[in-house]
Amino acid sequence: MAEAKKLSGAGLRGQVAGKTALSTVGQTGSGLTYRGYDVKDLAAHCQFEEVAHLILKGELPNQAELDAYKARLKDLRSLPQALKDVLELIPKDAHPMDVMRTGCSMLGNLETEEDFGQQQDATDRLLAAFPSIICYWYRFSHDGVRIDENTDDDSVGAHFLHMLRGEKPSTLHEQTMNVSLILYAEHEFNASTFTARVCASTLSDMHSCVTAAIGSLRGPLHGGANEAAMDMIERFTSADHAEKEMLGMLERKEKIMGFGHAIYATSDPRNEIIKQWSEKLAKDVGDTVLYPVSVRCEEVMWREKKLFCNADFFHASAYHFMGIPTKLFTPIFVMSRLTGWAAHVMEQRADNRIIRPSAEYVGVAPRTVEPIESR
Numbered sequence: 140m141a142e143a144k145k146l147s148g149a150g151l152r153g154q155v156a157g158k159t160a161l162s163t164v165g166q167t168g169s170g171l172t173y174r175g176y177d178v179k180d181l182a183a184h185c186q187f188e189e190v191a192h193l194i195l196k197g198e199l200p201n202q203a204e205l206d207a208y209k210a211r212l213k214d215l216r217s218l219p220q221a222l223k224d225v226l227e228l229i230p231k232d233a234h235p236m237d238v239m240r241t242g243c244s245m246l247g248n249l250e251t252e253e254d255f256g257q258q259q260d261a262t263d264r265l266l267a268a269f270p271s272i273i274c275y276w277y278r279f280s281h282d283g284v285r286i287d288e289n290t291d292d293d294s295v296g297a298h299f300l301h302m303l304r305g306e307k308p309s310t311l312h313e314q315t316m317n318v319s320l321i322l323y324a325e326h327e328f329n330a331s332t333f334t335a336r337v338c339a340s341t342l343s344d345m346h347s348c349v350t351a352a353i354g355s356l357r358g359p360l361h362g363g364a365n366e367a368a369m370d371m372i373e374r375f376t377s378a379d380h381a382e383k384e385m386l387g388m389l390e391r392k393e394k395i396m397g398f399g400h401a402i403y404a405t406s407d408p409r410n411e412i413i414k415q416w417s418e419k420l421a422k423d424v425g426d427t428v429l430y431p432v433s434v435r436c437e438e439v440m441w442r443e444k445k446l447f448c449n450a451d452f453f454h455a456s457a458y459h460f461m462g463i464p465t466k467l468f469t470p471i472f473v474m475s476r477l478t479g480w481a482a483h484v485m486e487q488r489a490d491n492r493i494i495r496p497s498a499e500y501v502g503v504a505p506r507t508v509e510p511i512e513s514r
């Protein structure tokens with residue numbers, strides 16, 4: 140069994156900052172569970188909507204509950220005109236994570252969570268609306284098309300791909316999206332979830348908590364790593380070229396995106412799953428470069444530094460093989476992680492004390508104010 144990572148030092152590493160019943164991360168060095176279920180089991184046997192139900196409502200649904208939940212999410216896909224007007228104003232070269240942040244915030248103005256009794260409804264609405272928000276903006280700003288966000292697709296993943304491309308996705312693509320959304324759904328006290336919990340601890344509203352979390356997820360040390368990994372691997376023309384460049388980056392002590400983890404010690408359990416789907420997609424598109432390049436990056440990082448791929452690395456090639464533009468990679472993470480964020484907000488609210496740590500002061504010693512003329 141793998142050792143748990145030795146956790147100490149800056150960044151609140153290793154400090155217990157609260158309780159959760161939602162997930163465990165790296166308790167045996169590498170595992171991930173959502174409400175007691177192994178993520179590998181969930182990814183092999185469930186649809187994303189079942190996992191969202193598990194995370195948000197406490198249990199996996201039976202068939203009737205799943206049908207009802209999916210029907211409800213379908214009904215909540217359309218966007219208010221005022222939100223579409225705002226999305227149309229956002230320029231083409233905006234970062235899509237900024238679009239997500241604005242979209243979430245605007246929805247909070249139009250459909251405000253008035254009291255905590257509305258938290259499940261507010262979350263279901265965001266879960267259904269996020270794919271519509273990003274695709275509406277993307278297709279309008281890039282193609283001049285006002286999409287119909289009311290598709291009849293059965294799943295969140297298929298709905299997203301359908302709106303993005305204007306046609307229903309293949310079964311392989313729908314399945315990959317399903318697995319991807321499950322893998323990204325929840326991860327204990329990661330930076331964006333902790334952001335959401337800090338915001339929730341002030342008794343703020345759901346849209347504020349989620350908007351704040353989107354801001355934290357955007358950075359390349361967190362969710363933004365899948366895009367950063369893609370930017371890197373598409374520069375490599377072959378596995379040998381990738382190896383040469385990676386060795387140079389390591390020599391120059393550059394951070395290599397998509398590798399390493401704050402908690403896992405030897406592997407990220409999500410990696411082997413998304414890697415398998417990336418390989419399937421590579422075969423589907425006849426790729427002979429990007430997948431071998433990705434595999435060689437993984438080998439070099441382990442051989443040279445004992446650093447392993449985190450969830451983001453093989454997501455890059457998988458999404459790319461599905462024809463998803465790189466800048467939409469992190470918004471997909473938002474569409475999924477919303478479930479974890481919202482469940483943590485609800486958990487924080489249920490047993491709240493404002494989160495307010497202390498700081499070690501390292502500034503100047505006490506002094507008096509000089510009159511302005513003599514400064």
Ligand SMILES: CC(=O)SCCNC(=O)CCNC(=O)[C@H](O)C(C)(C)COP(=O)(O)OP(=O)(O)OC[C@H]1O[C@@H](n2cnc3c(N)ncnc32)[C@H](O)[C@@H]1OP(=O)(O)O
Nearest residue numbers: 359360361362364393394395396397398399400401449450
């Ligand atoms: C879904 C997700 O959010 S997963 C994370 C996505 N983020 C990334 O992929 C960004 C790249 N990775 C990283 O920056 C880091 O590994 C993090 C932010 C994920 C974790 O950071 P930490 O907990 O501080 O890392 P950790 O303590 O394991 O680092 C140990 C050493 O390995 C180095 N290291 C860690 N990750 C990497 C990397 N990807 N590339 C190069 N060196 C690395 C660190 O610089 C550190 O070196 P040092 O001791 O000389 O300072």
Ligand SMILES: O=C([O-])CC(=O)C(=O)O
Nearest residue numbers: 326328329330401402450
């Ligand atoms: O847990 C973390 O620090 C980052 C991560 O993998 C996630 O949020 O999925």
